[in-house]
Amino acid sequence: MTSSRSAMTAAAPDPTTAPLPPLTIALAGPRGFCAGVDRAIQIVERALQKFGAPVYVRHEIVHNRFVVDSLRAKGAVFVDDLAQCPADRPVIFSAHGVPKSVPAAAEARRMTWVDATCPLVSKVHMEAERHAEDHRQLILIGHAGHPEVIGTMGQVPDGAMLLVETVADAETVQPQDPAALAYVTQTTLSVDETADIVAVLRRRFPEIQGPRKEDICYATTNRQAAVKAMVEGCDAVLVIGAPNSSNSKRLVEVARNAGCSRSLLVQRAADIDWTQMDGIRRLGLTAGASAPELLVEEVIDACRERFAVTLEHVSVTEENVVFKLPAILADAPAAE
Incomplete structure (x- = not known):
């Protein structure tokens, strides 16, 4: 650039x-x-306009204390677990994405839920699902414990995805079948460090499949x-x-x-x-x-x-990306 x-x-x-x-x-x-963060904040604000306070949010909607405190002052309640949410109030899932088990649990409780997962994270989720359906084991390049990593690993059955954090991990990871292997990445990684990790994986596993378009957003x-x-x-x-x-x-x-x-x-x-x-x-x-x-x-x-x-x-560039809001909030007025 x-x-x-x-x-x-x-x-x-x-x-x-x-x-x-x-x-x-x-x-x-x-x-x-970015567009994903702006969309997530709008989702909370419009949900408050549509449903009234309180609206529950599972985990921080985005990783910023100022933003979270501002939304809390408007009536958002941030919780660590779905079990902390009353079934008769809406719950929003954070921009980082959640395992499949979370919306399934919300459905089981007949809750109103809104998914604020960034569309670029959802793209990674769909890639992971596609590879799992094609019986490929997955390598996820990311940071252990990060909500996005937890959410992505939760898109496939246990054992179907291996986590690689560093070049050293890439040198030692042992997939079940190198001929049936693919990788995806967390969207917020270092571009240069991730390229080094991918280079190691491609050297060790020449048949590994990667995303059609780079996962880092x-x-x-x-x-x-x-x-x-x-x-x-x-x-x-x-x-x-x-x-x-x-x-x-x-x-x-x-x-x-x-x-x-x-x-x-x-x-x-x-x-x-x-x-x-x-x-x-x-x-x-x-x-x-x-x-x-x-x-x-x-x-x-x-x-x-x-x-x-x-x-x-x-x-270095101008950004003009805008993501649509979920259909459930299409008729909700914008926050003043």
Whole structure:
């Protein structure tokens, strides 16, 4: 991808005060909300409009505390297990996807349920089902314990899917039949690391089948490419995102691997350790796919209290992806 840069200089500091040190903030683009996250948040908001509060949500709808707290204030109730939901209230499944057993349990209790699974995660689920039906064992490249991984592994019978997390795992994994093997991936992985893992699998198992189109989602790919374009010359990089957000943590890794060792994950401006910003002249700034732009603006404002800020926009592409809402919410009014 090619990148474009444009600069905008902040107003000069008040001459009656000590001059603030200069700081250029390189803003990566794209950053922040992806189409799947935007859709999931809309689903909760429209469900509240249609059904009234409370509406129950199984697990965090997306991995961002600010977003979850905002929806909680509107009447969403977040629970860890379907058993915590009353049968007479709607329940929403998170954007990360759920095992097949979860909607089956909701059906058994005759609950109203809405699936907010990102359509790109659903694509992986359908790939896994297709391979299982064709009697292929599956390898899932992903991170153990992540909700998306739990949901994907729950699409096929026990034992039909093996989890591979690292290149070392790929070198040692032992499928039942290498001639009847396929792989899928978590959608929020490091593009480069995943390519290394796939290369090992293809070397060891030449007949392995992969997805027709890359499973790592467009938003993850674009945000990582933007960080690579933005990071040159940066003394530090801040990634706004939650500590349990896979795509946000991968952005930190990408920045470090690209040469900026002082790359940090923060949830919002209040979490910044300003002693780690001492002496910086150029700061890279981005946000994971679950982080709202409001938190980016908050960090910029916090920087302006300490530096004379110049903003530089580093963009690798424009995103215009929009996902449809579930049919059950088609007649629900948009949140005000």
